[in-house]
Amino acid sequence: MTQDTSMKRRAFLRCSALAVGSAAVSQVALAALPDAAHQASPHTQPPLTPGSGRPYQPVVTLNGWTLPWRMKNGVKEFHLVAEPVVREIAPGMKANLWGYNGQSPGPTIEVVEGDRVRIFVTNRLPEHTSVHWHGQRLPNGMDGISGLTQPGIPPGKTFVYEFTARRAGTFMYHPHADEMVQMAMGMMGFWVTHPKNPDFMRVDRDFVFLLNAYDIEPGAATPKVNTMLDFNLWTWNSRAFPGIDPLVVRQNDRVRIRVGNLTMTNHPIHLHGHEFTVTGTDGGWTPPASRWPEVTTDIAVGQMRAIEFDATEEGDWSLHCHKSHHAMNAMGHSVPTMIGVDQADVADKIGKLIPDYMVMGDKGGAMGDMEMPLPDNTLPMTAGRGPYGPIEMGGMFSVVKVRRNLARNDYRDPGWYKAPTGSVAWEWKGDAAESGKADVAQGKPQLHRAPDTQQIPADQSAPVKVMRRGGHEHH
Numbered sequence: 060m061t062q063d064t065s066m067k068r069r070a071f072l073r074c075s076a077l078a079v080g081s082a083a084v085s086q087v088a089l090a091a092l093p094d095a096a097h098q099a100s101p102h103t104q105p106p107l108t109p110g111s112g113r114p115y116q117p118v119v120t121l122n123g124w125t126l127p128w129r130m131k132n133g134v135k136e137f138h139l140v141a142e143p144v145v146r147e148i149a150p151g152m153k154a155n156l157w158g159y160n161g162q163s164p165g166p167t168i169e170v171v172e173g174d175r176v177r178i179f180v181t182n183r184l185p186e187h188t189s190v191h192w193h194g195q196r197l198p199n200g201m202d203g204i205s206g207l208t209q210p211g212i213p214p215g216k217t218f219v220y221e222f223t224a225r226r227a228g229t230f231m232y233h234p235h236a237d238e239m240v241q242m243a244m245g246m247m248g249f250w251v252t253h254p255k256n257p258d259f260m261r262v263d264r265d266f267v268f269l270l271n272a273y274d275i276e277p278g279a280a281t282p283k284v285n286t287m288l289d290f291n292l293w294t295w296n297s298r299a300f301p302g303i304d305p306l307v308v309r310q311n312d313r314v315r316i317r318v319g320n321l322t323m324t325n326h327p328i329h330l331h332g333h334e335f336t337v338t339g340t341d342g343g344w345t346p347p348a349s350r351w352p353e354v355t356t357d358i359a360v361g362q363m364r365a366i367e368f369d370a371t372e373e374g375d376w377s378l379h380c381h382k383s384h385h386a387m388n389a390m391g392h393s394v395p396t397m398i399g400v401d402q403a404d405v406a407d408k409i410g411k412l413i414p415d416y417m418v419m420g421d422k423g424g425a426m427g428d429m430e431m432p433l434p435d436n437t438l439p440m441t442a443g444r445g446p447y448g449p450i451e452m453g454g455m456f457s458v459v460k461v462r463r464n465l466a467r468n469d470y471r472d473p474g475w476y477k478a479p480t481g482s483v484a485w486e487w488k489g490d491a492a493e494s495g496k497a498d499v500a501q502g503k504p505q506l507h508r509a510p511d512t513q514q515i516p517a518d519q520s521a522p523v524k525v526m527r528r529g530g531h532e533h534h
């Protein structure tokens with residue numbers, strides 16, 4: 060079990076029932092509650108192979124885990140604890156979020172089609188909550204809409220949801236209580252109902268993650284819950300690249316990736332190196348005749364998608380949201396484009412007016428290894444490093460690492476792909492293109508050139524002073 064020993068182990072701290080309940084929960088009720096497992100690690104945990112109940116092929120939650128259950132008289136019992144958590148968004152930044160059982164998002168719940176499911180929800184938040192089981196067929200009173208289908212769960216109380224998982228597929232859970240605040244604080248989780256027949260639509264690796272977003276001022280740790288559209292941290296399971304773990308895949312594996320969107324905007328999720336098909340939506344499996352190959356699929360707000368592909372191509376393949384701002388970490392959106400502008404002293408002048416002003420470079424925005432002073436607990440816009448230098452992306456970005464000779468259930472990070480000699484884009488060392496034929500300067504955008512500055516050849520341009528912006532710009 061080398062995989063077990065070297066993988067970050069499941070770090071359940073089995074909370075005793077007494078530690079879980081607040082004083083307001085009666086001892087009698089506590090005695091009947093299943094353990095509330097607690098997760099201390101923000102890393103991807105190995106799949107939870109079912110130890111009871113019917114068999115299924117478990118999923119792997121990116122930077123997350125699956126909630127253990129107990130069987131009681133044929134009913135699968137889970138215990139969710141809604142509570143404030145500290146979530147590491149990426150190394151160097153922690154956020155004060157609300158979540159479940161120690162993390163945001165909460166643990167993934169995995170059941171089998173036809174299972175009778177009972178979920179105890181204990182509220183350790185300072186306000187009432189509820190849990191809506193997004194996409195499920197269930198009795199109306201189990202739908203989790205506070206005020207409409209149930210009273211809110213008051214702080215300190217435990218409510219019970221119980222229903223039969225009628226339809227196999229991909230689901231989410233989240234509150235419908237204090238709507239704007241609780242999801243902006245990170246309250247959400249994934250739910251997978253596996254098919255009765257474990258061989259139906261069987262894949263070798265089945266990854267799940269939620270799209271979520273936060274607005275956290277540089278230097279701060281608590282999201283601004285009033286933000287409607289202008290979020291500055293675009294995350295998968297409340298993690299931003301380089302904090303998002305890779306999706307490790309054995310070459311020629313059949314791979315499924317399930318994604319749910321609980322942000323306020325759509326995300327075109329793009330995979331490199333392979334074509335996939337959408338095999339599942341929030342409404343169930345897609346009929347095979349309806350599928351077509353693609354490399355990007357747009358996931359709208361409130362939607363879930365399952366994509367599948369055969370991982371035939373070895374390598375490190377990017378998987379990311381194709382909205383380029385969503386593959387960046389917190390920054391100001393109103394930084395003007397300065398490509399082609401001589402900024403030799405412009406930055407100084409502006410800097411006198413706006414002390415924290417940041418300019419883009421006149422050769423583009425690439426910052427490479429440039430060190431910028433950042434407040435504590437703030438991620439650089441891009442911070443990942445690859446084998447060839449900085450990876451100039453953050454946010455909703457990760458890498459599907461396809462490798463031959465992996466063991467069947469090996470999810471350890473294999474490191475960077477070692478490309479065969481001669482297969483990496485190389486520098487042309489032959490005759491240079493004749494100068495003058497293609498005037499580089501003509502190719503530069505002219506629109507933003509300041510009228511009183513002169514275009515200077517790129518190789519003589521003055522170093523650009525880059526300063527940190529003090530905060531996120533609001534429109």
Ligand SMILES: [Cu+2]
Nearest residue numbers: 326380382385
């Ligand atoms: Cu996006």
